[in-house]
Amino acid sequence: MNTRLYNARILTMEQDRHIFNGEIWIKNDRIVYVGENKVIECFGAENQGMYIHWDKEVDCEGNLLMPGFKNAHTHSGMTAFRSYADDLPLKKWLTEKIFPMEEKLTGEDICYLVKLAVLEYLTSGITAIFDMYLMPEITAHACMDMGMRCVLTSGLNDFTSSVRAVAEEYEKWNHTSPLISYQLGFHAEYTCSKELLKQAASLANKLRAPVYAHMSETKAEVAECKKKYGMTPSVFLDSLGMFRYGGGGYHCVHMTESDMRIFVKRGMYVITNPASNLKLASGIAPIAEYRQKSIPVAIGTDGAASNNCLDMFREMFLVTGLAKLKNEDAACLDAADVLRMATVNGAAAMHLQDADVLAEGKLADIIMIDLKQPNMQPVHNIEKNIVYSGSKQNVKMTMIGGRILYMDGKFHVGEEPSAIYKETERIVNRLMG
């Protein structure tokens, strides 16, 4: 499938490259040209000595093309629990409401629930997810079915999965599909025994791989870890040799100076989830401080049970708004930085450097932002408009690996949304019944 996207404004997200008018050519799943508009008189073009025949040409009508958003922390299979157990603090919510329900989930259930999440990602311009959930192979198959790019990680803990299973998954899912990759992970310090964590660290060192986990999400988590081990979560985990090859922490709301020093030393990523942290009353992550210390920040939605929606526009506004509030400084974190977190930094955190910017040779994970909605007018500054005013309504197209999966409100994922909705309703009725 070769596609030409022309008559566009283009924000490549490369360093110091401003928005320009032009077009993008896609050959199969890669970008082969990003540049000025070309006058083309036939149904194809010459590129690097080869003639490309267009299967599809899209007139972008002056709308914006940019890299898709990278949702760097989510639990896609949790869509079953949207609006099911709101208005509860994290621990009660997790242990009394979510865990008992999750025990009832089958692989078939998770497949449909992930597919529902994928539909929502596409409406929000999300072209890749970093997903931690039960039965990662099911998530992989659901994403492959629909054309979604997914980096899997394990939610390993004392009750589900094992280090051996994680090792097998790592091998399998880094060599199965160009849409799927796998990074080492475990759920959190507070759901894993020290013995299990040591095994995980040993695997990471054997594979020379980074490791990802929930870290310092709530005050209570940090206090209990200190009581148990005399150390904060990041310090304790690092003391086991967990992060010798880097990795990252999801949430990182309550971090000490020592925690941050580890992130700096190990080149680790903070993956912030502001809507979930608000809704569970966990707190505000010190994003401006991370920026000052050069700790890279990426952004995730977390799962639909705690957020409750899977929308990068909401997250981007919250990242900047909450930083301004926390620091009592309206100038402390600007829109351009946040847009970088949601795209380039997310790609780096997820080891998707091939999908970070729009440039020749990169994967064609591209979104079109509708600038002709009233919330994008007037156009002083497109980046600020996206971060401060943008919404799902502005996503005109979502393309992953050169395939247009969503355009003008219609999905092209090989399945009807209504069929997916029907199945998820059936699942929910069974779970709650």
Next chain:
Amino acid sequence: MNTRLYNARILTMEQDRHIFNGEIWIKNDRIVYVGENKVIECFGAENQGMYIHWDKEVDCEGNLLMPGFKNAHTHSGMTAFRSYADDLPLKKWLTEKIFPMEEKLTGEDICYLVKLAVLEYLTSGITAIFDMYLMPEITAHACMDMGMRCVLTSGLNDFTSSVRAVAEEYEKWNHTSPLISYQLGFHAEYTCSKELLKQAASLANKLRAPVYAHMSETKAEVAECKKKYGMTPSVFLDSLGMFRYGGGGYHCVHMTESDMRIFVKRGMYVITNPASNLKLASGIAPIAEYRQKSIPVAIGTDGAASNNCLDMFREMFLVTGLAKLKNEDAACLDAADVLRMATVNGAAAMHLQDADVLAEGKLADIIMIDLKQPNMQPVHNIEKNIVYSGSKQNVKMTMIGGRILYMDGKFHVGEEPSAIYKETERIVNRLMG
């Protein structure tokens, strides 16, 4: 224009009435029937002894009808300044960036800028606005042209307007159009001399009318008022006899016990603007405390210069999320309360009790929420889905006074959005040139 909206789920927002399946009949600008689906075999229906012929019948396909959102504080004419002066604290932003630009605005400019705002309100299901801006008569005409419901209030201060002008506007705009009404107001304590405020209070007492103004938005505002008058803003203003007939305060972020006692005693409304308060780093309003003290809360977007978008979905999520954060209690403010603030309480604060709920005799200010988007699935609890997951993308229809002004992404306002965008770009280029 008589319209039948059938095959819908209906959330009337009446006390203790649950969501049901049914239909709504509209005769001219009023609702004449809300109830179960009726089998109708011809192109009309018998109602209260009269035959109604339908000009339009809309199959809602199971989607939700509910009262439109009431945006209880905005400055519509400020769309020119969206993404123009971000990332600055309130006072610097206002005095160095906004005020100098506003001096250059003509009436014709404001007309187009308001029209741009109205387009955005419609995309967010906002059916009425409480608008404070320069030249309120221009805003009135722009709203009447497009079919928007607008409650005007004055931004009276030492530099613009006068108490005499306010008195004239009050008389004129409460008797000109069914779409327009007018409430007394002034900008804020810190932009008005004591003498001007005394005159405003005197007018309020003469007209036996409530008064609205910005109040306790920032810590600095409160500190300066205490320094100047030895009292906090609400206490000082009340001491002038300003609120003998009630009214309300916009923002109310930094309120003392004494301030709150005045709000209780005078039956005043808090009108909260959380996105603007985040973006200008002003703080978090104590919404859960207002609820405990039975101070009614309504919600506004504030203007596009400080928010930067005009979206009630963002505001609703922030109201509940920030309350949870401030109180460190995920259970302190639930979705149903917030939905009430955005509809019924807003209508009460704006004296639009005729447009508060869906019931026979009420104004037909109705929106349709698309439940068939992935972010509304599965359907455990529609109210929570709207508040926690909703977005502009879910607004399928916006009807004001019986007229469908927005449906399936298309505007029916007598003007092309592209023409309005072109004019606002021209204005902005002149202002910034």
